[in-house]
Amino acid sequence: MQPCSITSRPTCHGRRGLYAWTSYPKRRNPPRRNVISHSELNTPEIKPLLAIWSVRTESVRTRIEVLRDIVIAARALPAGTVLTDSDVRTIQKWVRRIHPQSLTSLDTTSGKRLTIQIASGTEILATMLKDTPLVRKGKMVRMVFDNGLVHIVTVGLSEEDGIAGNIVRVKNITSNKIIYARVLSDSLVGIEF
Numbered sequence: 001m002q003p004c005s006i007t008s009r010p011t012c013h014g015r016r017g018l019y020a021w022t023s024y025p026k027r028r029n030p031p032r033r034n035v036i037s038h039s040e041l042n043t044p045e046i047k048p049l050l051a052i053w054s055v056r057t058e059s060v061r062t063r064i065e066v067l068r069d070i071v072i073a074a075r076a077l078p079a080g081t082v083l084t085d086s087d088v089r090t091i092q093k094w095v096r097r098i099h100p101q102s103l104t105s106l107d108t109t110s111g112k113r114l115t116i117q118i119a120s121g122t123e124i125l126a127t128m129l130k131d132t133p134l135v136r137k138g139k140m141v142r143m144v145f146d147n148g149l150v151h152i153v154t155v156g157l158s159e160e161d162g163i164a165g166n167i168v169r170v171k172n173i174t175s176n177k178i179i180y181a182r183v184l185s186d187s188l189v190g191i192e193f
Contacts, residue, residue: 065094071103071124079117082132083109088124101125133161134186135168143170143181145191156181156189 074089081087088109103109103124112129135141135158145152155173162168162183170181170189181189 063096065096066098067092068095068098068102069104070095071106071109073118073120073122073124076120077114077118079114081114083112083114083129085110099123099125101127131163133163135162135183135189137161139187141170141187141189143172143179143189143191144184145193147193158189162189 069090070093071088071090074087077083077087085106088106090104090106103126108126109124109129111132113132114128115130116128118124118128137158137160139158141156141158143154143156156170156179157173159169159171159178164183164185166183167180168183168189170179171177172179179191181191184190
């Protein structure tokens with residue numbers, strides 16, 4: 001890494017691995033002098049000079065950037081679109097601040113529905129996505145009861161939307177009773193006792 005001088009603006013730019021920095025001087029017109037990094041102070045060539053020179057610590061403002069994968073829209077997408085792998089792609093971007101809702105992989109977007117319309121190349125955030133319901137209100141579902149000894153399958157009418165793992169109200173068609181069941185997959189719920 002090159003030592004940064006504090007005599008010009010910006011004083012140094014650099015990129016190493018996944019990090020990048022830009023340094024700016026703290027004072028407007030600092031005096032001109034050589035800068036020695038802390039690792040160079042303990043070398044045998046510098047130690048005798050320390051008795052002659054006065055060593056002073058200077059503060060330098062830096063801006064750190066991180067190379068990060070982000071998920072963006074591959075094309076313009078309307079609200080309500082269920083995302084597939086062809087709708088999104090990942091790119092690497094140097095960022096100063098990492099948004100708390102940013103997504104880094106395509107796995108987190110597949111099968112989810114967009115809540116807003118987005119343009120091509122727009123970063124997709126977790127707040128823009130909603131889980132796609134596997135069970136819809138007013139649609140027929142298969143209800144399964146299985147305790148190991150007895151296996152019963154019947155049909156019912158879903159009283160509410162539900163995603164995988166949610167407990168929803170289902171009306172049994174034969175008895176007209178409301179039963180609470182867990183959503184297992186598309187139009188399939190399981191009754192637990």
